[in-house]
Amino acid sequence: MTTAAAGAAHGGATGAALTGEGLHREYGRGAAAVRALRGVSVAFAPGTFTAVMGPSGSGKTTLLHCLAGMDRPSRGTVRWGDTEVSGLPERRLADLRRTRVGFVFQAFNLMPAMTVAQNVELPGRLAGHPPERARVREALARVGLAGRERHRPGQLSGGQQQRVAIARALVARPEVLFADEPTGALDRATGHDILDLLRAGVDEDGQTCVMVTHDPVAAGYADRVLLLADGVLVDELVRPTAAQVGERLSRLGG
């Protein structure tokens, strides 16, 4: 399957892999209320890599969590392909989340007492659907960790641990991979390896990837950069250089 065909297979009627429409997210009430998102509408085409940037507190993580079904918008809708997920009951949402989206965090969030293979299997096992051994091996090979199945996270470098986390996120073959500062805990060279890996997933497998980052160089790996300020989408840059991103970001005070 070509990248375009793989991507199209993941899209909904609108052609988008993921859409957020009129997203608002308020925390707290009354005078103490924080309006983290104030009407964000955005669509992500299948097989594209998008970076979300903006000053600290602009709502990047809140947006990612709402789009990934880890948090619920106060208003607005989220769709994965054609499926509207923002109004689903928690259990149904949890089931869908397990198969349709993957999430990678800055802190790799691996279980130190478990082997690499057990970590990759864990989300499926907890949900009562452990992935087949061959799938786990394949996911680890895809991130360059073939043969490391029996190692413990503590025996791996930070970059290798993040690769395990990516394999864990990809083993269920999700339509969208979300990453929140995936290189934030890594040195620059290791960070580039991880970004190369995310980029290859998009180019070679048709993966749709949405990544929050503070780093203009990391954003330079994306096809598109969304800029948030004060809970509002203020700009969109297509295939920007790191210098363009840095310049635009500094104008926003980021």
Ligand SMILES: Nc1ncnc2c1ncn2[C@@H]1O[C@H](COP(=O)(O)OP(=O)(O)OP(=O)(O)O)[C@@H](O)[C@H]1O
């Ligand atoms: N659980 C919460 N309760 C109350 N306020 C929250 C909560 N989570 C986030 N906020 C507030 O919502 C706003 C947006 O936060 P968010 O973490 O989405 O921003 P961000 O752009 O990801 O920030 P950073 O770059 O610093 O990680 C901030 O003002 C934050 O303090």
